[in-house]
Amino acid sequence: MKQNIEIEFKNLLTENEYNSLFEGLHLKTKDVFSQENIYFDTVNFDLKSKKLALRIRIKEDTAEITLKSPHKKHLLETNITISLAEAYSIKKSTVYFASGMIADVLKSYDLDPRTPLKIFAQLKTERVEQINRNSIIVLDKNYYADKIDYELEVESLSAEEGEQLIDNLMNDFSIPKRKTLNKIIRAYNALHSKTADD
Known part of the structure; x- marks a missing residue:
């Protein structure tokens, strides 16, 4: 289990802008990889009300639970590496964190870590990355709630x-x-918009 400060900048793209960046940065299709984000909250969205975000990210051979919490102008990430079997098991059941670092963070926001959490959104991303000095340039193509969007992210050790x-x-x-909300918020908004339309 580990914690780190996430320093990240992002901007939504059109499909044409995404393609221009992909070609202009000389990225290769063979380097694109897929990952699945599964987002959790209580029935009453207590985490969202505290500006917290909890997800499981599943890649080809690894999985990780991440709780994001506000930290100055950025986010504090609390991460737990889990097996693929554990990740897929969690997808099929109710989950909660009664102890450990995630529980400690939840308690610091006056949340009961024993409260069951449920899946409220899932998002698939096709991602490609390029290292640039102390930063990573990331291009994402995201699929969620019958939507597709494109995003440029820069993750860095330095905000400047x-x-x-x-x-x-x-x-x-x-x-x-462009004003660019976090993926979890975009997925939440799209899901609730779709529910309202239905």
Whole structure:
């Protein structure tokens, strides 16, 4: 189990902008990999009300539980590596964290860690990454709630370096700055919009 500060900058893209970045950065289709994000909350969305986000991320041969909590202008990630078998088992059952670091974070927000959590959204991402000094450039194609969106992310060890890098990329490729919510919020909004339409 580990904790780290997530310093990340992101911007939604059109399909054409995504393709331009993919080609302009000389990325390769063979380097694209898939991952599945499964998002959890209580029935009353108590985590969301505290600006917390809990997910399981499943890749080809690894899985990880992550609780994100506010930390200054960024996010604190509390991570637990689990097996694929554990991840798929959690998908089929109610989950809660009665002890451990995730429970400690939940308690610090006056949440009962024994409260059952349920899946409320799932999102599949096709991702490709490129290292740039102390940062990672990430291009995502996301599928959720019958929607597809495209996203540029820059993950960095330094807020200043990460912000400068994403600004340079957007200037170089003539991409306008767009308000970009986190994936969990976009999935939540899309799901509730779809439910309202139904």
